[in-house]
Amino acid sequence: LAKTTQPISMDSYEGQEVNITCSHNNIATNDYITWYQQFPSQGPRFIIQGYKTKVTNEVASLFIPADRKSSTLSLPRVSLSDTAVYYCLVGPGGTSYGKLTFGQGTILTVHP
Amino acid sequence: AAGVIQSPRHLIKEKRETATLKCYPIPRHDTVYWYQQGPGQDPQFLISFYEKMQSDKGSIPDRFSAQQFSDYHSELNMSSLELGDSALYFCASSARDRMNTEAFFGQGTRLTVV
Numbered sequence: 355l356a357k358t359t360q361p362i363s364m365d366s367y368e369g370q371e372v373n374i375t376c377s378h379n380n381i382a383t384n385d386y387i388t389w390y391q392q393f394p395s396q397g398p399r400f401i402i403q404g405y406k407t408k409v410t411n412e413v414a415s416l417f418i419p420a421d422r423k424s425s426t427l428s429l430p431r432v433s434l435s436d437t438a439v440y441y442c443l444v445g446p447g448g449t450s451y452g453k454l455t456f457g458q459g460t461i462l463t464v465h466p
Numbered sequence: 467a468a469g470v471i472q473s474p475r476h477l478i479k480e481k482r483e484t485a486t487l488k489c490y491p492i493p494r495h496d497t498v499y500w501y502q503q504g505p506g507q508d509p510q511f512l513i514s515f516y517e518k519m520q521s522d523k524g525s526i527p528d529r530f531s532a533q534q535f536s537d538y539h540s541e542l543n544m545s546s547l548e549l550g551d552s553a554l555y556f557c558a559s560s561a562r563d564r565m566n567t568e569a570f571f572g573q574g575t576r577l578t579v580v
Contacts, residue, residue, distance in 0.1 A: 383564070397470075397556045397571025398509065443507070453499060453522040454558070454569055456509045 358442045363461040374460050376442030379423050387418060387425045388436045390441045392459070398441065402427070429462075435465045468492055470572035472557050478578045479547050487542040487575045491559030497521070498540040499569060500532055501556040509556060515540060516562055547579045 359377040366372045378387070386405055390398040402409055404416040404425070415428040429436060441459040469563070471490040479485050491498050497516045501509040502525075511524035515534035529547075534540040544551060554576050558569040 392509075395554065395574070395576075397558070397574055399571065400568035403568060452522065453511050453514050455511055456501075457526075458508055 358444055360440075360442050360458065360460045362458065363463070365463050365465065366432055367465050369431050370432055372432050372436075372462060372464075374427045374429075374440055374442075374462070375424055376427070377424050378442070378444045381422050381444055382446070384446045385422075385444050386446070387416065387422075388443045388445070388454075389414070389416065389427045390443065390454075390456075392439045392441065393466045398456070401440075432462075432464045434461065434464050434466065438462060468556055470559050470570050472555075472572035472575050474575060475541070475550075476574065476576050476578075477566050478580060480580055481547055481549060483547050483579075485547060485577060487544070487555050487557075487577070489542070489557030489559075489572060491538050491540070491557075492570055495559035495570075496538065497539070497560045497562045497569075498534055499542070499558040499560075500542050501571075502553050503556060503574075504550075504553045507553075512542070513561045513562045513566050544577075552577060552579045 388403040389401040391401050393397040402414045402416045404418050407419050409416045417426040439459040439461050441456050473488045499514040500512040503509045512526040513532050514522045517533045529545050532542045554574045556571050558571040558573045560569040
């Protein structure tokens with residue numbers, strides 16, 4: 355499975371846009387990029403998943419360049435409730451979806 | 467909507483005792499994953515099942531075993547408990563027959579070994 359590298363921590367302020375970049379240099383052809391959010395003592399929660407280019411849903415956008423060696427999670431106009439740990443996961447989708455490997459996540463702290 | 471149900475939510479055991487954690491996946495989900503998350507740590511993959519068969523194995527100690535039953539619920543059995551087993555244990559489920567799937571996590575079981 356592709357190894358991922360993310361910043362250990364980030365700080366932001368309410369109303370700002372936050373971009374968290376994940377590096378995955380050895381991503382495989384059939385790998386998808388998935389982001390999860392985790393609050394203390396709660397299970398991780400799916401945010402967004404993509405394969406290439408740009409994906410957007412109601413909570414975030416995911417930007418994936420053509421070489422797919424990195425990806426950027428964009429959270430628009432963060433609020434205090436977005437303070438959490440964000441994990442970037444890379445792994446195969448579909449029928450070979452055997453496990454999710456969590457690396458070191460990014461602790462995002464949103465300040466008033 | 468139905469979510470992943472884990473029981474119990476909290477469990478306190480003494481060293482060398484056994485514990486059984488249960489997980490009830492979302493209906494029609496065929497894959498179950500188990501994770502262990504120690505204090506201040508990232509979730510560590512233990513084991514997963516697809517259609518009641520073990521599909522992947524991670525850093526699960528030999529003292530632990532798990533299975534998925536005919537109704538798709540799963541149990542994680544932990545024996546000879548050690549202080550270091552104190553952690554949050556998460557179960558997740560997904561539907562593997564679709565591409566681009568997401569895994570849904572339960573609220574977790576907090577195991578404290580004293």
